[in-house]
Amino acid sequence: MGATVKSRPEIQTIALAGNLNVGKTCIFNALTGARQYVGNWPGVTVEKKEGRLIHEGRTYHVIDLPGTYSLSAYSEDEVIARNYILFDKPHVVINVVDATNLERNLYLTTLLLEMGANVVMALNMMDEAQQRNIEIDPNRLSQLLGIPVVPTVATRNQGIKELIARAVERMAAPSPAPLKIDYGKDIEGEIEKLQELIEKTPVIKDRYPSRWLALKLLEGDRRVIEEIKEIKWDKNAEKILIQAEESRRYLSELLGDDPETLIVDRRYGFIAGLVREAVKKKPGVEKRLTLSDKIDAIVTHRYLGLPIFLVAMWAVFELTFRLAEPLSEWLEEAFGWLGEASAGWLASMGAPEILASFVKDGLFGGVGAVLVFIPPIFLLFFFISLLEDSGYMARGAYVMDRIMHSFGLHGKSFIPMLLGFGCNVPAIMATRTLENRSDRMITILINPLMSCMARLPVYLLFAMTFFPEHTGIVVFSLYLLGILLAILMGRLFRALFFKGEVAPFVMELPPYRMPTAKSVLIHMWDRGSAFIRKAGTIILAVVILVWALANLPVGVEYASEESWLGQLGSVFAPLFQPAGFGHWQAAVALITGILAKEAVVGTLGAVYGVGEEKAHVGILESGHWTPLSAYAFLVMTLIYIPCVATIAVIRRETNSWKWTAFAVAYTLVLGWITAVLIYQVGRLLGFS
Numbered sequence: 001m002g003a004t005v006k007s008r009p010e011i012q013t014i015a016l017a018g019n020l021n022v023g024k025t026c027i028f029n030a031l032t033g034a035r036q037y038v039g040n041w042p043g044v045t046v047e048k049k050e051g052r053l054i055h056e057g058r059t060y061h062v063i064d065l066p067g068t069y070s071l072s073a074y075s076e077d078e079v080i081a082r083n084y085i086l087f088d089k090p091h092v093v094i095n096v097v098d099a100t101n102l103e104r105n106l107y108l109t110t111l112l113l114e115m116g117a118n119v120v121m122a123l124n125m126m127d128e129a130q131q132r133n134i135e136i137d138p139n140r141l142s143q144l145l146g147i148p149v150v151p152t153v154a155t156r157n158q159g160i161k162e163l164i165a166r167a168v169e170r171m172a173a174p175s176p177a178p179l180k181i182d183y184g185k186d187i188e189g190e191i192e193k194l195q196e197l198i199e200k201t202p203v204i205k206d207r208y209p210s211r212w213l214a215l216k217l218l219e220g221d222r223r224v225i226e227e228i229k230e231i232k233w234d235k236n237a238e239k240i241l242i243q244a245e246e247s248r249r250y251l252s253e254l255l256g257d258d259p260e261t262l263i264v265d266r267r268y269g270f271i272a273g274l275v276r277e278a279v280k281k282k283p284g285v286e287k288r289l290t291l292s293d294k295i296d297a298i299v300t301h302r303y304l305g306l307p308i309f310l311v312a313m314w315a316v317f318e319l320t321f322r323l324a325e326p327l328s329e330w331l332e333e334a335f336g337w338l339g340e341a342s343a344g345w346l347a348s349m350g351a352p353e354i355l356a357s358f359v360k361d362g363l364f365g366g367v368g369a370v371l372v373f374i375p376p377i378f379l380l381f382f383f384i385s386l387l388e389d390s391g392y393m394a395r396g397a398y399v400m401d402r403i404m405h406s407f408g409l410h411g412k413s414f415i416p417m418l419l420g421f422g423c424n425v426p427a428i429m430a431t432r433t434l435e436n437r438s439d440r441m442i443t444i445l446i447n448p449l450m451s452c453m454a455r456l457p458v459y460l461l462f463a464m465t466f467f468p469e470h471t472g473i474v475v476f477s478l479y480l481l482g483i484l485l486a487i488l489m490g491r492l493f494r495a496l497f498f499k500g501e502v503a504p505f506v507m508e509l510p511p512y513r514m515p516t517a518k519s520v521l522i523h524m525w526d527r528g529s530a531f532i533r534k535a536g537t538i539i540l541a542v543v544i545l546v547w548a549l550a551n552l553p554v555g556v557e558y559a560s561e562e563s564w565l566g567q568l569g570s571v572f573a574p575l576f577q578p579a580g581f582g583h584w585q586a587a588v589a590l591i592t593g594i595l596a597k598e599a600v601v602g603t604l605g606a607v608y609g610v611g612e613e614k615a616h617v618g619i620l621e622s623g624h625w626t627p628l629s630a631y632a633f634l635v636m637t638l639i640y641i642p643c644v645a646t647i648a649v650i651r652r653e654t655n656s657w658k659w660t661a662f663a664v665a666y667t668l669v670l671g672w673i674t675a676v677l678i679y680q681v682g683r684l685l686g687f688s
Helices: 024-032 076-088 099-114 126-131 138-145 160-172 185-199 210-219 222-229 235-255 259-278 291-299 305-348 353-372 374-390 392-406 411-419 424-433 437-449 456-466 471-496 517-551 564-579 584-593 599-607 612-622 627-639 644-654 657-684
Strands: 013-018 036-040 047-055 058-064 092-098 119-124 149-151 279-281
Touching (some): 013 076, 013 099, 024 047, 024 092, 024 160, 024 517, 092 099, 092 160, 099 119, 099 126, 099 210, 099 259, 119 138, 138 149, 138 259, 149 160, 185 210, 185 235, 185 259, 210 222, 210 235, 210 259, 222 235, 235 259, 305 374, 305 392, 374 456, 374 517, 392 411, 411 437, 424 437, 424 644, 437 471, 437 657, 456 599, 456 612, 456 627, 471 627, 471 657, 564 584, 564 627, 564 657, 584 599, 644 657
Parallel strands (some): 013 058, 013 092, 119 149
Antiparallel strands (some): 047 058
16 A cells, blocks of 8 residues: 655745734734745735744744725725735734724724634733833733734734744634624614625625625725626626615615714724723823923924934935945955956966956946945945834824925825835835825826935945045935925926825824834845845846947947947937036946946946946046036936836836826936036036
8 A cells, every 4th residue: 555645734824914003014023034025916016025934843924914004995905905814814813903002903903803804913012001001901802802812012022922822822713703893773784684685695605704795885895896796697796786775875864974984983982892991091181291292392393393304314324325435445346356356367267358358347347336335225224224113204204294285295195205215116016005096196107206226326436436525415415306306296297187186194103112123124134135136137137238238349349439339329428418428428327227227337337448346437537527417417317217117117007108108208308407407507606
């Protein structure tokens, strides 16, 4: 007899769900450590964070759902979280709750339990609750909800082991019955009518929990209604929709309000009862200012808030470049030496000269240039992560909201704009959190004006070369210019294409917290490593392409005007004459920059025949540049055509070639006009 083949045990799934700013990411990091990765949800372009938890020899799959306050159909994030729990059915959902704001957070908890999710609650930030004299009885809360409740302080790793243990136990327990809130005689009567029809329709009953679906239909959930409309082959589906419409109309007439509002009110009534039972002591009625309140009185002040935010961002840039400069210089020398040594060794072995050139200028030049800029990039993300984890970056969005609103922009648009400082691609994806199409379209169109990390090497190259004493100020000015132009263009687009009232924006300000080293370092690595991966693929490929074009046709001097590269640049160079950089080398660099902005550095190193790691030497010795023309070139690099990856995501998110072409055209024209204005006005003022 053959041996019995033992099947591998199923990898069980843990999903993390919670409001924004409750410490969900901190718990995700504690569970998964370095065993995590980022992609996109299938079929949509919202970021998906996944990881692996290894506990007692078993591996568990961990999914970090988008932060959300509800599970309605108002934003893509809410739909993603809801659909994942409904249809993918994770074995357990860890609901991360802010203990300092229990009533608001429990709304999502009730929605999860009504769906029939297998929930374990992480009652997070218990230390902050105690500081505010909020005493919560986790055991009582557990009894009332019928789920395990684990007190945690994620920033200190407190309660994480018990949380994992309770989650694993919950997986082995029988599936819980959905939570049933009493919505009152009238609403319950309509729920029963709908449930009866749903139970008679297997194609719908097997897909949705019947009571949950009845509630969604009474609330008028547009996504659920559209999904049922698609079931055209079952006559009962049409009956369900007709009954839902009749029930909504009946309840509105009987109770004097729309059913959705009535249902939400009942949920909050249930939650208020939970809080009365589980919270032993709450702060007194005296107006006691917390430390966060005292700090916010200054940093979100009507007049002081914006200057403080700008000074803070300037300090980040200045500190970044001061600390990074010696590290970058050391790496530059190291890679220059490695390139020369490799070329010399190949020559001594009798290798063809073109191979030595390829290794020195193509391979070592490409990798060397990228690694030279890793110290400032990682340091910049380190400081930004500090600001985010401390809670200050949310204040920056709050301060900017007033300005953006006055220019006809939605305050929530500033969050994707902030993400654009990392990369415009995920930033444009993040616009899916904007409910209004007009707000979303405007934010997509202006996002390419944000200085992504890909532009940073170009900024550093010219700023360190021509403004060594003021590198931080020069780079900061470019970031600030991008924000100002984005706001102005947003105002123009609102007036021309997307007329209408701007929706109000409620910005939650989380309490200030001491950032943990682990969290800050993970955030820094997530963003910085994306730059390294890009360097090893797209940028390296572009540099090799530039090297090849600089050597062709056969027999021409490397990177000369007679090469294919030089001929290409010469066609476009006259266009940039009014901006002060009307030479073919600059034109070629801008062309390759459309593929990847970082490739501008490598291209300049190649065309000046010095390799990327010494591109600044070639720029200085060429005689083509002055400080004024260099700054105009940086402005052009900031504004002109987005990279191909950004163009692709604009097409996907707008679903329109027309708007994609418009984004390419307006940024090119705006970049050229702004660069010309800076150069020509600068000359009139006597700058060189």
